[in-house]
Amino acid sequence: xxxxxxxxxxxxxxxxxxxxxxxxxxxxxxxxxxxxxxxxxxxxxxxxxxxxxxxxxxxxxxxxxxxxxxxxxxxxxxxxxxxxxxxxxxxxxxxxxxxxxxxxxxxxxxxxxxxxxxxxxxxxxxxxxxxxxxxxxxxxxxxxxxxxxxxxxxxxxxxxxxxxxxxxxxxxxxxxxxxxxxxxxxxxxxxxxxxxxxxxxxxxxxxxxxxxxxxxxxxxxxxxxxxxxxxxxxxxxxxxxxxxxxxxxxxxxxxxxxxxxxxxxxxxxxxxxxxxxxxxxxxxxxxxxxxxxxxxxxxxxxxxxxxxxxxxxxxxxxxxxxxxxxxxxxxxxxxxxxxxxxxxxxxxxxxxxxxxxxxxxxxxxxxxxxxxxxxxxxxxxxxxxxxxxxxxxxxxxxxxxxxxxxxxxxxxxxxxxxxxxxxxxxxxxxxxxxxxxxxxxx
Numbered sequence: 001x002x003x004x005x006x007x008x009x010x011x012x013x014x015x016x017x018x019x020x021x022x023x024x025x026x027x028x029x030x031x032x033x034x035x036x037x038x039x040x041x042x043x044x045x046x047x048x049x050x051x052x053x054x055x056x057x058x059x060x061x062x063x064x065x066x067x068x069x070x071x072x073x074x075x076x077x078x079x080x081x082x083x084x085x086x087x088x089x090x091x092x093x094x095x096x097x098x099x100x101x102x103x104x105x106x107x108x109x110x111x112x113x114x115x116x117x118x119x120x121x122x123x124x125x126x127x128x129x130x131x132x133x134x135x136x137x138x139x140x141x142x143x144x145x146x147x148x149x150x151x152x153x154x155x156x157x158x159x160x161x162x163x164x165x166x167x168x169x170x171x172x173x174x175x176x177x178x179x180x181x182x183x184x185x186x187x188x189x190x191x192x193x194x195x196x197x198x199x200x201x202x203x204x205x206x207x208x209x210x211x212x213x214x215x216x217x218x219x220x221x222x223x224x225x226x227x228x229x230x231x232x233x234x235x236x237x238x239x240x241x242x243x244x245x246x247x248x249x250x251x252x253x254x255x256x257x258x259x260x261x262x263x264x265x266x267x268x269x270x271x272x273x274x275x276x277x278x279x280x281x282x283x284x285x286x287x288x289x290x291x292x293x294x295x296x297x298x299x300x301x302x303x304x305x306x307x308x309x310x311x312x313x314x315x316x317x318x319x320x321x322x323x324x325x326x327x328x329x330x331x332x333x334x335x336x337x338x339x340x341x342x343x344x345x346x347x348x349x350x351x352x353x354x355x356x357x358x359x360x361x362x363x364x365x366x367x368x369x370x371x372x373x374x375x376x377x378x379x380x381x382x383x384x385x386x387x388x389x390x391x392x393x394x395x396x397x398x399x400x401x402x403x404x405x406x407x408x409x410x411x412x413x414x415x416x417x418x419x420x421x422x423x424x425x426x427x428x429x430x431x432x433x434x435x436x437x438x439x440x441x442x
Contacts, residue, residue: 020083021093024073027202028065028097031195035061038192049115056111063104064182065199066097067175068206073097075209076217076258078314086316088438102151105178109144140181146174160293162267172210179203218270223309226284228261231302234367237290238333239299240276242283243308251279253344254319254337256439257312259286265301267294270311272439274336278344289333317437319352322407324433326352327400329420331359331412334439338411339368342375342382353381357400359412361389397423404429410436 035058073080073094076087084090109128116123130141153159153167182188182199189196230242251257258270271294277285290299319326319341330338338356345352360366363386372384387395397403397420408424410417417436424434 018083018085018089020080020085020090023083024069024093024097027069028062031061031065031198032058034192034195034198038195052111052114056108059104059111060108060182061195061199063101063108064178065202066101066104067178068202070094070097070101071172071175071206071209071213075213076311076314077209081314082316086437087314092438098151102147105144105147109140134185136181136184139177140185143174143177143181146170146177150174162269162294165269169214172207172214175203175206175210179207217311223311226259226308226310228302228304228306228308229283231304233299235365237299238365238367239288239290239302240285241288241302242277242285243310245282245284248280248282249284251275251313252315252318252320253279253340254317255313255315255340256337257284257286257310257314260309261298261302262307262309263301263303266297266306269294270309271295272314274315274340274439275313276336276339276343278340278347287333287336287339291333315437317409317411317435319354319409321435324353324407325405326354326407326409327403328354328356329359329395329397329408329410329412329416330356331395331416332365334411334413334416334437335368336411337437338409339371342372345379345382346375351379351381355383355385355400357385357387357395359387359389359395359416363388363391394419397429398427403427404433406433408434410434411439414438 073090081087081090084093113124113127116127128141128144130138130145132138132141150167150171153164159167183196183203188199224245226243226245228241229244230240232240232242234240254274256272256274258272260268260270262268273286273288275284276287277283288295288298290296315337317337319328328338328341335358341352342356356372358366358369358372363369366386366388369384369386376382376384394416403424404427408429410420417438421434421436
C-alpha cells in the first residue's frame with residue numbers, strides 16, 4: 001500500500017504536472033513546419049485563390065492532427081493523467097481540442113469552395129456533397145457531414161448520457177473516413193515523406209486509442225469485479241454504497257474509479273465515483289447523490305448482491321502533496337474526497353492542519369457532519385465549519401482568514417468552484433497554492 005503520511009509526495013507538485021496541455025497542443029502544430037517543407041513557395045505573392053487553397057490545406061492538416069490527439073486523450077490512459085494534473089484537466093484539454101478540431105475541419109471545405117464564388121454558386125453547393133468522381137473526395141464529404149452530425153448531438157441536442165456515449169463511438173468511423181480522404185486524395189508520401197509519416201503515426205495512435213476505449217476496455221478486457229454488500233440511504237438523495245473485493249484495493253485517498261453495475265434495471269455504462277473510504281482494504285465505499293437520470297436510478301434500484309465492474313484509480317487530488325496548513329472547501333457530493341482523506345487520517349492516526357468548509361443548502365444535507373465533528377475532537381489540527389446557504393448564504397473566500405499563507409483544495413459544483421476561484425484570484429492567492437477537482441466534467 002502507498003504511503004499515507006502527510007508529507008509532500010515527490011513528483012506530485014502542481015507545477016510539474018501541467019506539461020501535458022503544452023505537449024499535446026504542440027503535437028498537432030508540428031504539422032505546420034512539416035507542411036512548409038513540402039510547399040516552400042507559400043508566400044504572399046500568390047493570388048487570393050492560392051491563399052485560400054493553402055489555408056484550406058493547413059486547416060485540414062492541423063484539424064486532422066488535433067482530431068487524432070483527442071482520441072488519445074479520451075482513452076483514459078493512466079500514466080498520461082499525471083501530466084495534466086488529473087483526469088478532469090485532461091478531459092478539459094480534450095474538450096477544447098475537439099472544439100478546435102470542429103472549427104478547423106469545417107473551414108477546410110469552405111475555404112476550398114470559395115474558388116467558385118460568386119461565378120458558380122451551384123458548384124459550391126454540390127461540392128459539399130459526396131457526389132464526386134473520386135472516391136477519396138467522397139470519403140472527405142462523408143467525414144465532414146458525420147462530424148457535423150455528431151458534434152451537433154454533443155453541443156446542441158442534449159441526449160441522455162448512455163445514448164450520447166453510443167453516438168460518440170462513431171467518431172472513430174468519421175476519423176477513419178477522414179484519414180482515407182487525406183492519404184489517398186493526393187500523393188502525400190511523395191510530396192512530403194516526413195509529413196506523411198508523422199500523420200500516419202498520429203492516425204495509428206488515434207485508431208488504436210479508439211479501438212481500446214470503445215471496444216477492448218468496455219467489452220473485451222476483463223475488469224475486476226466487486227459485490228455490493230451494503231446500500232445505505234443517508235437522505236432522500238444521498239446513498240453510500242459498500243462494495244467487497246477479493247483482495248485489498250490500493251489507491252490514494254480521494255481518488256475515483258469508473259464503476260458499472262450489472263443489474264437489469266441499471267444501464268451498464270461506467271460512471272466515475274470517488275472512493276470515500278480509506279485505501280488498502282477489501283471493502284470500498286462510494287457516495288452517490290441522485291442528481292441525474294443514472295444516479296437517480298442507482299439510488300432507487302441498487303440492491304445488495306449486485307455485481308459491479310470497476311476501472312481505475314484516477315485522480316491527482318491529494319492533500320499529501322503539501323505539508324502547509326490547508327483549507328478544504330467542499331460542496332454537495334464534492335465532500336467525498338475529503339471524507340476519504342479524513343477516514344484515511346483516522347486509520348493512520350495521523351494529523352493534518354486543515355479547516356474543512358462543508359457547504360450545503362440546508363443542515364439536513366450535511367449527512368457526514370457528525371463524522372467530521374468526531375474526527376475534530378480526536379485531532380489536534382482539524383476543524384470543521386458548516387456553511388448552510390439557507391442561513392448564512394454561500395461560502396465567500398474573503399471571509400476565511402490568512403488564505404494567502406495556506407494551501408487550498410476545492411471540490412464542488414461548477415458554479416461554486418468558479419465563484420471561489422474568482423474570489424481567490426482577486427485576493428492574489430498564489431495559483432500554485434490552489435488545487436481543485438472538477439467532478440462535473442465527467
